[in-house]
Amino acid sequence: MVDLIIFLVLLALGYGFGRYAELKHYKSIIQREKEFRDIPAVTTKFPPLTKPLSDVELVSGSVVISVDYFKNFIAGLRNLVGGRVTAYETLVDRARREAILRMKEEARAFGGHIIFNVKLETSSIHKGRKNGIGAVEVLAYGTVLIKQ
Amino acid sequence: MEYSNPEIPEGINTSTQHPLKEFFLLMGGILGIVIAAVVVLTLLADRLAVYIPFELEMQLATRVTDGLPAVEVESPPIENYLNGLADKIAAAQELPPEMQITVHYVDDDLVNAFATLGGHLFMFRGLLEKLPHENAVAMVLAHEIAHIKHRHPIRSMGRGVIFGLAITMVSSTLGNAMTDQVLSNAGGLTVLKFTRDQETEADQTALNSLYQLYGHVEGADLLFEVLEQGNGGEQLQMPEFFSTHPLSENRINHIHAFQAEHAAAATADVALLPDEYAKWLIPAIEGETATSSTLKN
Numbered sequence: 076m077v078d079l080i081i082f083l084v085l086l087a088l089g090y091g092f093g094r095y096a097e098l099k100h101y102k103s104i105i106q107r108e109k110e111f112r113d114i115p116a117v118t119t120k121f122p123p124l125t126k127p128l129s130d131v132e133l134v135s136g137s138v139v140i141s142v143d144y145f146k147n148f149i150a151g152l153r154n155l156v157g158g159r160v161t162a163y164e165t166l167v168d169r170a171r172r173e174a175i176l177r178m179k180e181e182a183r184a185f186g187g188h189i190i191f192n193v194k195l196e197t198s199s200i201h202k203g204r205k206n207g208i209g210a211v212e213v214l215a216y217g218t219v220l221i222k223q
Numbered sequence: 224m225e226y227s228n229p230e231i232p233e234g235i236n237t238s239t240q241h242p243l244k245e246f247f248l249l250m251g252g253i254l255g256i257v258i259a260a261v262v263v264l265t266l267l268a269d270r271l272a273v274y275i276p277f278e279l280e281m282q283l284a285t286r287v288t289d290g291l292p293a294v295e296v297e298s299p300p301i302e303n304y305l306n307g308l309a310d311k312i313a314a315a316q317e318l319p320p321e322m323q324i325t326v327h328y329v330d331d332d333l334v335n336a337f338a339t340l341g342g343h344l345f346m347f348r349g350l351l352e353k354l355p356h357e358n359a360v361a362m363v364l365a366h367e368i369a370h371i372k373h374r375h376p377i378r379s380m381g382r383g384v385i386f387g388l389a390i391t392m393v394s395s396t397l398g399n400a401m402t403d404q405v406l407s408n409a410g411g412l413t414v415l416k417f418t419r420d421q422e423t424e425a426d427q428t429a430l431n432s433l434y435q436l437y438g439h440v441e442g443a444d445l446l447f448e449v450l451e452q453g454n455g456g457e458q459l460q461m462p463e464f465f466s467t468h469p470l471s472e473n474r475i476n477h478i479h480a481f482q483a484e485h486a487a488a489a490t491a492d493v494a495l496l497p498d499e500y501a502k503w504l505i506p507a508i509e510g511e512t513a514t515s516s517t518l519k520n
Contacts (some may be wrong), residue, residue: 105233145242160244161237161240
Protein backbone atom coordinates (compact mmCIF):
# COMPACT_ATOMS: atom_id res chain seq x y z
CA MET A 76 0.00 0.00 0.00
CA VAL A 77 2.82 2.39 0.94
CA ASP A 78 4.55 1.45 -2.29
CA LEU A 79 1.44 2.30 -4.23
CA ILE A 80 1.14 5.71 -2.56
CA ILE A 81 4.80 6.49 -3.24
CA PHE A 82 4.31 5.42 -6.83
CA LEU A 83 1.23 7.59 -7.28
CA VAL A 84 2.98 10.59 -5.71
CA LEU A 85 5.95 10.14 -8.03
CA LEU A 86 3.61 9.82 -10.97
CA ALA A 87 1.73 12.98 -10.01
CA LEU A 88 4.96 14.89 -9.43
CA GLY A 89 6.32 13.69 -12.75
CA TYR A 90 3.19 14.69 -14.55
CA GLY A 91 2.83 18.07 -12.84
CA PHE A 92 6.39 19.27 -13.19
CA GLY A 93 7.00 17.58 -16.51
CA ARG A 94 3.90 19.07 -18.07
CA TYR A 95 4.63 22.51 -16.68
CA ALA A 96 8.21 22.43 -17.94
CA GLU A 97 7.16 21.17 -21.35
CA LEU A 98 4.48 23.80 -21.93
CA LYS A 99 6.84 26.54 -20.77
CA HIS A 100 9.61 25.22 -22.98
CA TYR A 101 7.38 25.06 -26.06
CA LYS A 102 6.26 28.62 -25.48
CA SER A 103 9.85 29.75 -25.32
CA ILE A 104 10.84 27.69 -28.38
CA ILE A 105 8.04 29.09 -30.55
CA GLN A 106 8.84 32.62 -29.51
CA ARG A 107 12.59 32.30 -30.12
CA GLU A 108 12.08 30.51 -33.43
CA LYS A 109 10.30 33.64 -34.65
CA GLU A 110 13.19 35.74 -33.40
CA PHE A 111 15.77 33.74 -35.31
CA ARG A 112 13.80 33.30 -38.51
CA ASP A 113 16.20 35.61 -40.34
CA ILE A 114 19.01 33.04 -39.95
CA PRO A 115 17.97 30.04 -42.02
CA ALA A 116 19.58 26.71 -41.17
CA VAL A 117 19.85 24.48 -44.23
CA THR A 118 21.31 21.09 -44.85
CA THR A 119 23.01 21.74 -48.21
CA LYS A 120 26.65 20.76 -48.17
CA PHE A 121 27.82 23.86 -50.03
CA PRO A 122 27.09 27.50 -49.33
CA PRO A 123 24.67 29.21 -51.66
CA LEU A 124 26.77 30.66 -54.45
CA THR A 125 24.48 33.58 -55.10
CA LYS A 126 25.97 35.45 -52.15
CA PRO A 127 29.51 36.79 -52.23
CA LEU A 128 31.98 34.51 -50.43
CA SER A 129 32.50 35.47 -46.86
CA ASP A 130 34.02 34.19 -43.64
CA VAL A 131 32.80 30.88 -42.29
CA GLU A 132 32.71 29.57 -38.75
CA LEU A 133 31.65 26.32 -37.07
CA VAL A 134 28.65 26.82 -34.83
CA SER A 135 26.99 24.29 -32.58
CA GLY A 136 24.29 24.03 -29.98
CA SER A 137 23.51 21.15 -27.72
CA VAL A 138 20.90 20.41 -25.13
CA VAL A 139 20.10 17.62 -22.68
CA ILE A 140 16.53 17.08 -21.62
CA SER A 141 15.44 14.59 -19.01
CA VAL A 142 12.32 12.51 -19.07
CA ASP A 143 10.08 12.66 -16.07
CA TYR A 144 8.60 9.81 -14.07
CA PHE A 145 5.25 10.07 -15.82
CA LYS A 146 6.73 9.94 -19.32
CA ASN A 147 8.90 7.01 -18.33
CA PHE A 148 5.93 5.11 -16.96
CA ILE A 149 3.69 5.79 -19.93
CA ALA A 150 6.48 4.77 -22.29
CA GLY A 151 6.80 1.57 -20.28
CA LEU A 152 3.13 0.85 -20.81
CA ARG A 153 3.60 1.58 -24.52
CA ASN A 154 6.34 -1.00 -24.51
CA LEU A 155 3.75 -3.66 -23.76
CA VAL A 156 1.36 -2.85 -26.57
CA GLY A 157 3.44 -0.97 -29.13
CA GLY A 158 2.59 2.15 -31.10
CA ARG A 159 3.68 5.76 -31.12
CA VAL A 160 5.50 6.73 -27.97
CA THR A 161 4.04 10.22 -27.95
CA ALA A 162 5.51 10.91 -24.52
CA TYR A 163 9.00 10.71 -25.99
CA GLU A 164 8.12 12.41 -29.26
CA THR A 165 7.66 15.78 -27.61
CA LEU A 166 10.85 15.23 -25.67
CA VAL A 167 12.99 14.68 -28.76
CA ASP A 168 11.16 17.39 -30.69
CA ARG A 169 11.92 19.92 -27.97
CA ALA A 170 15.55 18.85 -27.81
CA ARG A 171 16.06 19.17 -31.58
CA ARG A 172 14.50 22.58 -31.82
CA GLU A 173 16.30 23.86 -28.73
CA ALA A 174 19.64 22.65 -30.08
CA ILE A 175 19.05 24.41 -33.40
CA LEU A 176 18.04 27.57 -31.58
CA ARG A 177 21.21 27.52 -29.49
CA MET A 178 23.24 27.02 -32.65
CA LYS A 179 21.50 29.99 -34.23
CA GLU A 180 22.20 32.04 -31.14
CA GLU A 181 25.88 31.36 -31.59
CA ALA A 182 25.62 32.16 -35.27
CA ARG A 183 24.04 35.52 -34.46
CA ALA A 184 26.88 36.28 -32.06
CA PHE A 185 29.25 35.78 -35.02
CA GLY A 186 27.09 38.05 -37.12
CA GLY A 187 26.17 35.20 -39.46
CA HIS A 188 23.30 35.26 -41.91
CA ILE A 189 22.89 31.62 -42.96
CA ILE A 190 23.96 28.27 -41.53
CA PHE A 191 24.56 25.50 -44.05
CA ASN A 192 25.51 21.84 -43.80
CA VAL A 193 23.47 21.50 -40.62
CA LYS A 194 23.72 18.15 -38.89
CA LEU A 195 21.88 16.79 -35.90
CA GLU A 196 23.07 14.11 -33.55
CA THR A 197 21.03 12.42 -30.85
CA SER A 198 22.09 10.24 -28.01
CA SER A 199 20.59 9.00 -24.80
CA ILE A 200 23.18 10.07 -22.30
CA HIS A 201 21.79 8.52 -19.17
CA LYS A 202 20.43 5.06 -18.91
CA GLY A 203 18.31 4.88 -15.82
CA ARG A 204 17.26 1.84 -13.90
CA LYS A 205 16.51 -1.26 -15.98
CA ASN A 206 18.22 0.46 -18.93
CA GLY A 207 15.31 2.86 -19.36
CA ILE A 208 16.23 6.04 -21.16
CA GLY A 209 16.82 8.76 -18.59
CA ALA A 210 17.75 11.81 -20.67
CA VAL A 211 18.23 12.66 -24.30
CA GLU A 212 20.94 14.83 -25.79
CA VAL A 213 20.72 16.54 -29.14
CA LEU A 214 23.67 18.28 -30.75
CA ALA A 215 23.17 20.54 -33.76
CA TYR A 216 26.14 21.86 -35.69
CA GLY A 217 26.78 23.55 -38.98
CA THR A 218 28.80 26.15 -40.83
CA VAL A 219 27.76 29.74 -40.62
CA LEU A 220 28.41 32.32 -43.33
CA ILE A 221 29.43 35.60 -41.80
CA LYS A 222 28.59 38.88 -43.49
CA GLN A 223 31.62 40.92 -44.47
CA MET B 224 14.99 27.34 -57.34
CA GLU B 225 13.81 30.06 -55.06
CA TYR B 226 14.62 29.68 -51.40
CA SER B 227 11.80 30.33 -49.01
CA ASN B 228 11.56 30.01 -45.28
CA PRO B 229 7.94 29.29 -44.39
CA GLU B 230 6.69 29.05 -40.83
CA ILE B 231 6.26 25.40 -40.00
CA PRO B 232 3.01 24.55 -38.26
CA GLU B 233 3.13 22.87 -34.87
CA GLY B 234 2.21 19.27 -34.25
CA ILE B 235 3.97 17.52 -37.12
CA ASN B 236 6.49 15.65 -35.07
CA THR B 237 4.46 15.57 -31.92
CA SER B 238 1.00 14.50 -30.98
CA THR B 239 -1.61 16.99 -29.91
CA GLN B 240 -3.35 14.37 -27.80
CA HIS B 241 -3.39 15.15 -24.12
CA PRO B 242 -0.89 12.88 -22.32
CA LEU B 243 -3.41 12.01 -19.62
CA LYS B 244 -5.76 10.61 -22.24
CA GLU B 245 -3.10 8.22 -23.43
CA PHE B 246 -2.30 7.35 -19.83
CA PHE B 247 -5.86 6.40 -18.99
CA LEU B 248 -6.35 4.51 -22.23
CA LEU B 249 -3.23 2.44 -21.69
CA MET B 250 -3.83 1.89 -17.99
CA GLY B 251 -7.46 0.95 -18.56
CA GLY B 252 -6.61 -1.48 -21.33
CA ILE B 253 -3.74 -3.17 -19.56
CA LEU B 254 -5.50 -3.36 -16.20
CA GLY B 255 -8.52 -4.79 -17.97
CA ILE B 256 -6.47 -7.53 -19.57
CA VAL B 257 -4.68 -8.30 -16.30
CA ILE B 258 -7.95 -8.47 -14.38
CA ALA B 259 -9.51 -10.68 -17.02
CA ALA B 260 -6.50 -12.99 -16.88
CA VAL B 261 -6.67 -13.16 -13.10
CA VAL B 262 -10.37 -13.93 -13.17
CA VAL B 263 -9.91 -16.70 -15.71
CA LEU B 264 -6.96 -18.15 -13.82
CA THR B 265 -8.71 -18.14 -10.48
CA LEU B 266 -11.78 -19.77 -11.98
CA LEU B 267 -9.69 -22.48 -13.57
CA ALA B 268 -7.11 -22.71 -10.79
CA ASP B 269 -8.01 -26.16 -9.58
CA ARG B 270 -8.00 -27.64 -13.06
CA LEU B 271 -4.90 -25.83 -14.23
CA ALA B 272 -2.85 -26.84 -11.19
CA VAL B 273 -2.47 -30.32 -12.62
CA TYR B 274 -0.62 -28.89 -15.60
CA ILE B 275 2.04 -27.20 -13.52
CA PRO B 276 5.17 -29.24 -14.23
CA PHE B 277 6.22 -31.24 -11.20
CA GLU B 278 9.71 -29.83 -11.64
CA LEU B 279 8.34 -26.36 -11.01
CA GLU B 280 6.50 -27.59 -7.95
CA MET B 281 9.76 -28.98 -6.62
CA GLN B 282 11.49 -25.65 -7.16
CA LEU B 283 8.67 -23.99 -5.33
CA ALA B 284 9.01 -26.42 -2.47
CA THR B 285 12.74 -25.81 -2.29
CA ARG B 286 12.13 -22.13 -1.79
CA VAL B 287 9.95 -22.88 1.19
CA THR B 288 11.97 -25.73 2.68
CA ASP B 289 15.04 -23.49 2.50
CA GLY B 290 13.51 -21.67 5.41
CA LEU B 291 13.50 -24.84 7.50
CA PRO B 292 16.62 -25.82 9.45
CA ALA B 293 19.00 -27.89 7.38
CA VAL B 294 18.50 -31.63 7.65
CA GLU B 295 21.49 -33.60 8.94
CA VAL B 296 23.79 -34.75 6.17
CA GLU B 297 23.45 -38.37 7.23
CA SER B 298 19.80 -39.30 7.18
CA PRO B 299 18.70 -41.55 10.06
CA PRO B 300 18.18 -45.26 9.25
CA ILE B 301 14.42 -44.91 9.70
CA GLU B 302 14.38 -42.37 6.88
CA ASN B 303 16.29 -44.73 4.61
CA TYR B 304 13.84 -47.49 5.43
CA LEU B 305 10.82 -45.28 4.78
CA ASN B 306 12.29 -43.98 1.53
CA GLY B 307 12.96 -47.51 0.36
CA LEU B 308 9.39 -48.48 1.12
CA ALA B 309 8.14 -45.30 -0.54
CA ASP B 310 10.04 -46.12 -3.72
CA LYS B 311 8.37 -49.52 -3.90
CA ILE B 312 4.94 -47.98 -3.41
CA ALA B 313 5.69 -45.24 -5.93
CA ALA B 314 6.55 -47.93 -8.46
CA ALA B 315 3.30 -49.75 -7.65
CA GLN B 316 1.34 -46.55 -8.15
CA GLU B 317 3.13 -45.93 -11.44
CA LEU B 318 4.27 -42.46 -10.55
CA PRO B 319 5.73 -40.56 -13.50
CA PRO B 320 9.54 -40.67 -13.36
CA GLU B 321 9.90 -36.95 -12.62
CA MET B 322 7.80 -37.28 -9.46
CA GLN B 323 10.35 -37.84 -6.77
CA ILE B 324 9.18 -38.81 -3.32
CA THR B 325 11.27 -37.69 -0.37
CA VAL B 326 10.27 -38.95 3.05
CA HIS B 327 11.29 -36.90 6.07
CA TYR B 328 11.23 -38.36 9.54
CA VAL B 329 10.10 -35.91 12.18
CA ASP B 330 11.15 -36.69 15.74
CA ASP B 331 7.98 -35.58 17.44
CA ASP B 332 5.19 -37.12 19.49
CA LEU B 333 2.45 -36.00 17.12
CA VAL B 334 0.35 -38.81 15.69
CA ASN B 335 0.51 -37.46 12.16
CA ALA B 336 1.86 -37.65 8.67
CA PHE B 337 1.41 -35.32 5.75
CA ALA B 338 2.35 -34.77 2.14
CA THR B 339 3.32 -31.41 0.79
CA LEU B 340 4.62 -29.64 -2.31
CA GLY B 341 7.47 -31.13 -4.28
CA GLY B 342 6.86 -34.72 -3.24
CA HIS B 343 7.95 -34.23 0.35
CA LEU B 344 6.34 -36.50 2.93
CA PHE B 345 6.64 -35.88 6.63
CA MET B 346 6.24 -38.84 8.97
CA PHE B 347 6.02 -38.15 12.69
CA ARG B 348 7.52 -40.47 15.29
CA GLY B 349 4.26 -40.42 17.23
CA LEU B 350 2.45 -42.15 14.40
CA LEU B 351 5.24 -44.53 13.44
CA GLU B 352 5.50 -45.80 17.01
CA LYS B 353 1.91 -46.93 16.91
CA LEU B 354 2.12 -48.92 13.68
CA PRO B 355 2.81 -52.57 14.42
CA HIS B 356 3.74 -53.94 11.01
CA GLU B 357 5.02 -52.89 7.61
CA ASN B 358 1.61 -53.00 5.94
CA ALA B 359 0.32 -50.25 8.19
CA VAL B 360 3.38 -48.10 7.53
CA ALA B 361 2.96 -48.81 3.82
CA MET B 362 -0.68 -47.72 4.03
CA VAL B 363 0.35 -44.34 5.48
CA LEU B 364 3.04 -43.90 2.86
CA ALA B 365 0.77 -45.08 0.05
CA HIS B 366 -1.92 -42.66 1.15
CA GLU B 367 0.48 -39.71 1.20
CA ILE B 368 2.15 -40.74 -2.06
CA ALA B 369 -1.29 -40.94 -3.63
CA HIS B 370 -1.80 -37.30 -2.63
CA ILE B 371 1.37 -36.43 -4.51
CA LYS B 372 0.34 -38.56 -7.46
CA HIS B 373 -2.97 -36.76 -7.79
CA ARG B 374 -1.22 -33.41 -7.36
CA HIS B 375 -3.30 -32.58 -4.29
CA PRO B 376 -0.74 -30.33 -2.58
CA ILE B 377 -0.35 -27.95 -5.49
CA ARG B 378 -4.10 -27.91 -6.06
CA SER B 379 -4.67 -27.11 -2.42
CA MET B 380 -2.22 -24.26 -2.50
CA GLY B 381 -4.99 -22.68 -4.41
CA ARG B 382 -5.47 -19.72 -6.61
CA GLY B 383 -2.69 -17.64 -5.18
CA VAL B 384 -0.03 -20.01 -6.34
CA ILE B 385 -1.55 -20.48 -9.76
CA PHE B 386 -1.58 -16.75 -10.16
CA GLY B 387 1.93 -16.44 -8.80
CA LEU B 388 3.20 -19.12 -11.11
CA ALA B 389 1.45 -17.56 -14.09
CA ILE B 390 3.26 -14.35 -13.34
CA THR B 391 6.50 -16.23 -12.82
CA MET B 392 6.17 -17.53 -16.34
CA VAL B 393 5.59 -14.03 -17.73
CA SER B 394 8.21 -12.16 -15.78
CA SER B 395 10.94 -13.81 -13.79
CA THR B 396 11.93 -10.84 -11.65
CA LEU B 397 8.46 -9.77 -10.65
CA GLY B 398 7.36 -13.38 -10.44
CA ASN B 399 9.80 -14.49 -7.77
CA ALA B 400 8.78 -11.74 -5.42
CA MET B 401 5.17 -12.51 -6.19
CA THR B 402 5.31 -16.24 -5.47
CA ASP B 403 7.27 -15.65 -2.29
CA GLN B 404 4.57 -13.29 -1.15
CA VAL B 405 1.84 -15.71 -2.08
CA LEU B 406 3.55 -18.61 -0.36
CA SER B 407 4.20 -16.66 2.81
CA ASN B 408 0.60 -15.52 2.81
CA ALA B 409 -0.52 -19.10 2.41
CA GLY B 410 1.27 -19.82 5.67
CA GLY B 411 3.84 -22.27 4.36
CA LEU B 412 3.58 -25.91 3.65
CA THR B 413 2.32 -27.40 6.86
CA VAL B 414 -1.21 -26.10 6.76
CA LEU B 415 -2.17 -27.60 3.45
CA LYS B 416 -5.73 -28.84 3.57
CA PHE B 417 -7.05 -31.54 1.35
CA THR B 418 -10.71 -31.91 0.66
CA ARG B 419 -12.62 -35.03 1.65
CA ASP B 420 -12.89 -36.03 -1.99
CA GLN B 421 -9.15 -35.80 -2.30
CA GLU B 422 -8.70 -37.92 0.83
CA THR B 423 -11.05 -40.56 -0.52
CA GLU B 424 -9.25 -40.54 -3.84
CA ALA B 425 -5.91 -40.96 -2.05
CA ASP B 426 -7.31 -43.81 0.07
CA GLN B 427 -8.50 -45.63 -3.04
CA THR B 428 -5.17 -45.28 -4.82
CA ALA B 429 -3.35 -46.34 -1.68
CA LEU B 430 -5.44 -49.49 -1.31
CA ASN B 431 -4.90 -50.41 -4.94
CA SER B 432 -1.16 -50.04 -4.63
CA LEU B 433 -1.08 -52.04 -1.38
CA TYR B 434 -3.04 -54.79 -3.03
CA GLN B 435 -0.62 -54.79 -5.90
CA LEU B 436 2.39 -54.81 -3.57
CA TYR B 437 1.32 -57.39 -0.98
CA GLY B 438 -1.58 -59.17 -2.66
CA HIS B 439 -3.94 -58.05 0.15
CA VAL B 440 -4.81 -54.96 2.17
CA GLU B 441 -4.61 -56.56 5.61
CA GLY B 442 -3.58 -54.04 8.25
CA ALA B 443 -4.48 -51.01 6.20
CA ASP B 444 -7.44 -50.24 8.41
CA LEU B 445 -5.09 -50.11 11.39
CA LEU B 446 -3.92 -46.66 10.39
CA PHE B 447 -7.35 -45.22 10.96
CA GLU B 448 -7.81 -47.01 14.23
CA VAL B 449 -4.52 -45.51 15.38
CA LEU B 450 -5.58 -42.11 14.18
CA GLU B 451 -8.86 -42.46 16.01
CA GLN B 452 -7.06 -43.29 19.24
CA GLY B 453 -4.59 -40.48 18.76
CA ASN B 454 -7.53 -38.25 18.11
CA GLY B 455 -9.40 -39.14 21.27
CA GLY B 456 -6.59 -39.83 23.69
CA GLU B 457 -4.31 -36.85 23.35
CA GLN B 458 -4.73 -33.15 23.12
CA LEU B 459 -5.10 -32.52 19.43
CA GLN B 460 -2.33 -30.38 18.02
CA MET B 461 -3.00 -30.54 14.31
CA PRO B 462 -6.70 -30.31 13.79
CA GLU B 463 -6.38 -29.82 10.05
CA PHE B 464 -5.36 -33.36 9.46
CA PHE B 465 -8.37 -34.87 11.13
CA SER B 466 -11.08 -32.37 10.42
CA THR B 467 -10.74 -32.55 6.68
CA HIS B 468 -10.30 -36.28 6.53
CA PRO B 469 -13.39 -38.36 6.05
CA LEU B 470 -14.59 -39.94 9.24
CA SER B 471 -12.23 -42.74 10.17
CA GLU B 472 -15.14 -45.11 10.58
CA ASN B 473 -16.20 -44.59 6.99
CA ARG B 474 -12.71 -45.15 5.80
CA ILE B 475 -12.35 -48.37 7.75
CA ASN B 476 -15.61 -49.56 6.24
CA HIS B 477 -14.27 -48.65 2.85
CA ILE B 478 -11.19 -50.77 3.43
CA HIS B 479 -13.28 -53.68 4.60
CA ALA B 480 -15.38 -53.40 1.48
CA PHE B 481 -12.21 -53.43 -0.57
CA GLN B 482 -11.05 -56.52 1.30
CA ALA B 483 -14.35 -58.26 0.65
CA GLU B 484 -13.98 -57.59 -3.06
CA HIS B 485 -10.53 -59.11 -3.14
CA ALA B 486 -10.93 -62.60 -1.74
CA ALA B 487 -7.27 -63.30 -0.99
CA ALA B 488 -7.31 -60.79 1.84
CA ALA B 489 -8.68 -62.99 4.59
CA THR B 490 -5.83 -65.42 4.87
CA ALA B 491 -3.01 -63.02 4.19
CA ASP B 492 -0.03 -62.54 6.50
CA VAL B 493 1.23 -59.08 7.19
CA ALA B 494 4.82 -58.18 6.45
CA LEU B 495 6.91 -57.62 9.56
CA LEU B 496 8.85 -54.49 10.29
CA PRO B 497 12.65 -54.64 10.40
CA ASP B 498 14.06 -55.74 13.78
CA GLU B 499 15.75 -52.40 14.41
CA TYR B 500 12.53 -50.47 13.76
CA ALA B 501 11.84 -49.77 17.42
CA LYS B 502 15.45 -48.72 18.00
CA TRP B 503 15.24 -46.22 15.14
CA LEU B 504 12.31 -44.54 16.73
CA ILE B 505 14.00 -43.63 20.03
CA PRO B 506 13.57 -39.88 20.39
CA ALA B 507 16.59 -37.65 20.14
CA ILE B 508 18.24 -36.94 23.52
CA GLU B 509 17.65 -33.25 23.35
CA GLY B 510 13.93 -33.82 23.14
CA GLU B 511 12.19 -31.73 20.54
CA THR B 512 14.35 -30.75 17.65
CA ALA B 513 14.20 -27.45 15.91
CA THR B 514 12.71 -29.12 12.86
CA SER B 515 9.70 -30.47 14.60
CA SER B 516 8.89 -27.24 16.39
CA THR B 517 9.06 -25.39 13.09
CA LEU B 518 6.78 -27.87 11.43
CA LYS B 519 4.17 -27.50 14.10
CA ASN B 520 3.57 -23.85 13.33
